[in-house]
Structure formats: C-alpha cells, structure tokens
Amino acid sequence: MNKVSAGVALVTGASSGIGYATAAALLQAGYRVYGTSRRTPAAGPAGVAMRTADVRDDASVARLIGDVLAEAGRIDLLVNNAGIGVTGGAEESSVAQAQALFDVNVFGPMRVIRAALPAMRQQGAGRIVNISSILGVIPAPYNAIYAASKHAIEGYSESLDHELRGFGIRVVLIEPAYTSTGFDAHGMTPDQPLAIYDEVRAQAERLMQRGVTAGDAPEIVAQTVLKAARAATPKLRYT
Numbered sequence: 320m321n322k323v324s325a326g327v328a329l330v331t332g333a334s335s336g337i338g339y340a341t342a343a344a345l346l347q348a349g350y351r352v353y354g355t356s357r358r359t360p361a362a363g364p365a366g367v368a369m370r371t372a373d374v375r376d377d378a379s380v381a382r383l384i385g386d387v388l389a390e391a392g393r394i395d396l397l398v399n400n401a402g403i404g405v406t407g408g409a410e411e412s413s414v415a416q417a418q419a420l421f422d423v424n425v426f427g428p429m430r431v432i433r434a435a436l437p438a439m440r441q442q443g444a445g446r447i448v449n450i451s452s453i454l455g456v457i458p459a460p461y462n463a464i465y466a467a468s469k470h471a472i473e474g475y476s477e478s479l480d481h482e483l484r485g486f487g488i489r490v491v492l493i494e495p496a497y498t499s500t501g502f503d504a505h506g507m508t509p510d511q512p513l514a515i516y517d518e519v520r521a522q523a524e525r526l527m528q529r530g531v532t533a534g535d536a537p538e539i540v541a542q543t544v545l546k547a548a549r550a551a552t553p554k555l556r557y558t
C-alpha cells in the first residue's frame with residue numbers, strides 16, 4: 320500500500336523511462352502515486368497505482384482524473400511526462416504528423432491540466448510539473464517539430480504559472496538533456512522520408528550504437544522532479 324504523507328501524485332507515461340523513474344522516486348519519497356500507460360493492463364513501478372489512459376483522448380483523460388479524485392480525493396502533484404519525438408528534416412514530416420505529435424506533447428498536458436484544475440483550485444494548493452526538454456530552450460537541427468512542441472509547452476507553462484499563483488498552484492518546467500530511455504525507439508519516424516536525409520539517419524544510428532549519445536539515467540531527471548515538487552518556492556525552470 321502506498322504511503323500518503325507527502326500527498327497524491329499523478330504521473331502520465333509512467334510505464335517507461337523518465338515517467339517510470341519519477342513515479343518510483345515519488346513513491347519512495349512518500350507520495351501516494353498514480354501513473355498512466357495507454358496499455359491494458361497498465362504496468363509501472365511496483366506500488367504505483369497504474370491506470371490506462373491516452374492523453375490524446377478527452378474522454379480517457381476525464382475518466383483518469385475522475386478515478387483518481389474518486390479514490391484519493393485530491394491531486395497535489397501532477398507530472399505531465401507522456402511524450403513522443405520525431406527526428407528528421409522538416410519537410411520529411413507532413414503537417415498531419417506534426418499535429419499528431421503536438422496532440423501528445425502539447426494538447427496532452429493541456430487536456431490533463433484542464434481536467435485536474437477544478438479540483439486543484441478548490442484545494443487551494445498544488446504543483447504542476449511539465450516535462451519539457453533542453454530542445455524547448457535550445458532548438459536543434461532535424462528536431463524542428465519536436466522542438467516546436469516543447470517551446471509550446473514552455474510558453475503555456477510560464478503563462479499558466481502566473482495565472483495560477485493566486486490559487487496556490489505553481490507550474491514548473493523540467494528541461495532534461497538526452498536521457499537513456501526508450502524514447503528514440505518509441506518515437507515517430509518521418510512519414511515522408513527523403514533520400515537526402517539518409518546519411519543523417521545513418522549517422523544518428525551509428526552514434527547510438529556506439530553509445531556516444533548515451534545520456535543521463537532517467538533516475539537523475541526523477542530526482543530533479545522530486546526537488547521541484549518539494550521546493551517551498553519552486554523555480555519556473557529546472558534544466
């Protein structure tokens with residue numbers, strides 16, 4: 320059974336990578352933790368109450384928040400982590416593909432926040448942690464669509480932080496650098512691949528195989544989330 324001393328936390332995308340490590344770290348820190356995956360059954364760290372939910376789906380998100388509130392009565396910490404990437408030249412992805420990526424990375428957090436806010440406002444306290452990326456601050460070539468999605472969540476979060484302070488709710492951005500997770504394998508591949516980018520792809524593949532791009536462990540990002548969750552006066556950005 321979860322401990323309840325630190326409050327109730329909800330982490331989207333807790334089946335893998337940063338979300339998994341964050342859910343585990345929050346549990347360890349004494350939160351009662353709910354996590355999500357699109358899969359049924361939803362699997363995550365032992366002790367985390369996993370729920371099946373898709374952040375692209377209004378009804379699914381409404382069900383998720385309704386379930387957590389019915390069971391736990393409140394949400395003290397909401398971690399919007401679920402996200403996907405696409406690597407490739409800008410004209411290799413259709414606008415429809417960019418929209419599909421934004422549907423997860425930008426409109427996903429918006430859906431979850433909209434659903435959770437009435438209860439959080441009523442509580443008069445709470446923290447929202449949005450997992451952005453270093454590419455939300457420093458755009459990089461062959462990542463234009465992903466970088467745009469993370470810049471969007473940066474602007475949304477900063478605006479929201481000002482909007483919600485008066486209600487005792489703070490919004491925080493986490494901006495991880497490359498982190499060793501299944502992110503690359505789980506991401507989209509360009510739906511209109513062009514031969515001129517074949518060498519870019521081959522190079523990325525070679526770097527990955529040689530471990531040159533091996534980044535930090537997701538547990539390090541999880542500790543940053545925990546720090547942001549616990550800070551009496553949080554910063555807006557944690558890089």
Ligand code: NDP
Pocket residue numbers: 331332333334335336337338355356357358372373374375400401402403404423450451452453494495496497498499500501502503505534537
């Ligand atoms: P993973 O692919 O390991 O994990 C992604 C998680 O998101 C999974 O639990 C997956 O759950 C969930 N997810 C994906 N799509 C949806 C959806 N539509 N609805 C609900 N859940 C979904 O990636 P990471 O842990 O690396 O990424 C987590 C976050 O960190 C993302 O926002 C990413 O942009 C960000 N980030 C990652 C970096 C990295 O280098 N890895 C660097 C900077 C930021 P399931 O498949 O079970 O549904």
